Every structure is written in C-alpha cells, then in structure tokens.
Amino acid sequence: MGAGLSLLAVSVSAASRVEPHARILAAAKSYALAEAKLSLTGAKIQVSASPIDSRLTLPACVQGLNAFKPSGGRMIGNAVVGIRCDGPHPWTLYVPVRISARLAVVVATRPLSRGAQLSASELGLAEHDLSGLAYGYLTAKSQAVGRMLTRSVSAGQVVQPGMLAQPLLVHRGQTVTIVSAAAGIEVTSQGVALASGSRGQLVKVRNSESQRIVQGVVSGPGRIRIDG
Numbered sequence: 001m002g003a004g005l006s007l008l009a010v011s012v013s014a015a016s017r018v019e020p021h022a023r024i025l026a027a028a029k030s031y032a033l034a035e036a037k038l039s040l041t042g043a044k045i046q047v048s049a050s051p052i053d054s055r056l057t058l059p060a061c062v063q064g065l066n067a068f069k070p071s072g073g074r075m076i077g078n079a080v081v082g083i084r085c086d087g088p089h090p091w092t093l094y095v096p097v098r099i100s101a102r103l104a105v106v107v108a109t110r111p112l113s114r115g116a117q118l119s120a121s122e123l124g125l126a127e128h129d130l131s132g133l134a135y136g137y138l139t140a141k142s143q144a145v146g147r148m149l150t151r152s153v154s155a156g157q158v159v160q161p162g163m164l165a166q167p168l169l170v171h172r173g174q175t176v177t178i179v180s181a182a183a184g185i186e187v188t189s190q191g192v193a194l195a196s197g198s199r200g201q202l203v204k205v206r207n208s209e210s211q212r213i214v215q216g217v218v219s220g221p222g223r224i225r226i227d228g
Helices: 002-016 021-039
Strands: 044-049 066-068 077-085 091-108 123-129 168-170 175-182 185-193 202-207 213-220 223-227
Touching: 021 044, 021 066, 021 077, 021 091, 168 213, 168 223, 175 202, 175 213
Parallel strands: 175 223
Antiparallel strands: 044 091, 066 077, 077 091, 091 123, 175 185, 185 202, 202 213, 213 223
C-alpha cells in the first residue's frame, strides 16, 4: 500500500510540472479572439486552434502564459499565435489558429459594367467571410455611391475599394469652362479638354480663343480651374 501511494505521489508531482496543452490552446484562442475583435468591429468571429503534438511536454509555467503576435502576422484566416513562458524554465511555442470573421459587406445587386457610376439601388449588403477578402471591403453603400467602377462586376460580387475611382467630370474633347483665378479675380473662358479627368486631377486644355494650351485642375463637371 505504501509503495503504491508513493508511486501515485510521484506521478501527480510529475504531471504538475508539465504545462497542460489545453491551457496553451485556450491562451492562443483567447488572444486571437481579442485581437480580431479590435480590428474587425462588428464581425462575427470564431477561432479554432490546431492540436498540439501529444508527445510534446513543456515545463509548467508558474508565472502565467504570455501570448503575442509574431512579427508580420495577421489575425484573420490562417494565423499563428506565439505563447511564451518567462518562468525559471522559459519556452516559446507557436500555435496555428484559424480565425473566421463574417461581416455584412457591400455587394452589387446586378451585373455592372466597367465605367458605371454606382447608385444606391445597384448596391446591397451581404455577409461574407473576411478572410477571403484580401483586397479589402466596404461596410456601407455610401462608401461606393457616386464612384465609378474600374472593372465589371457580377450580381452578388463583393465591391472592393480597388474597383472604385472618382467619376470623370471632364471628358477628352469636351467643351469646358476655364476659370482663371488671380489676386481674388476670376476670369472665365471656353476651351476644349485634351484629356479626361476626375475632381482634383490635372488636365490640359486648349483655350478656344487664344489656342494656347494650359493645364488646370478639374473642379467640377466641365470646369477647369487655373490659379495664378
């Protein structure tokens, strides 16, 4: 009986000196969830962690586990969380995690062609997994309304920031109003745009009277402003 109790005591003592895998995984998932919530406001987030090799034994971390994000890491999709123990027997383990974040994002409600200027009726919201949207997404239709598509999209397709541009307010060959401003005085004249442009872009224009080619900033529909 005494020998049996002694063996049991040694077994329990040995087990107490090993960090439970469950505690490591819980720390990794908790950290990933907290980080994802910080950057993905409003998203429905789920986190899972890959099991740790059952043959791996690590000293118990009496000072508590410290979780961290490896340099260059991201907290969405397939990611990695570092778990560090800074106690008398320090160690570091990298735990693979999978972070799923779903959020309502802007989509096209019907097929749209390149160059189309978007209206609210052509846009909707649909829930998507953000890990598959590496090129970004929009969360409000107002972020896309009035913008111009740089590529065609299909019905239900996510509208991403890189697909949008400011609408053209001046078109090449168009007759435009040239507004020359200097010393608080504005003088208007007519000209022909030599290139297309959106608000704020520099465009060359030929003055219809002098035939002089000047460069100005697109300030509105059919208007080029030249500040002296």
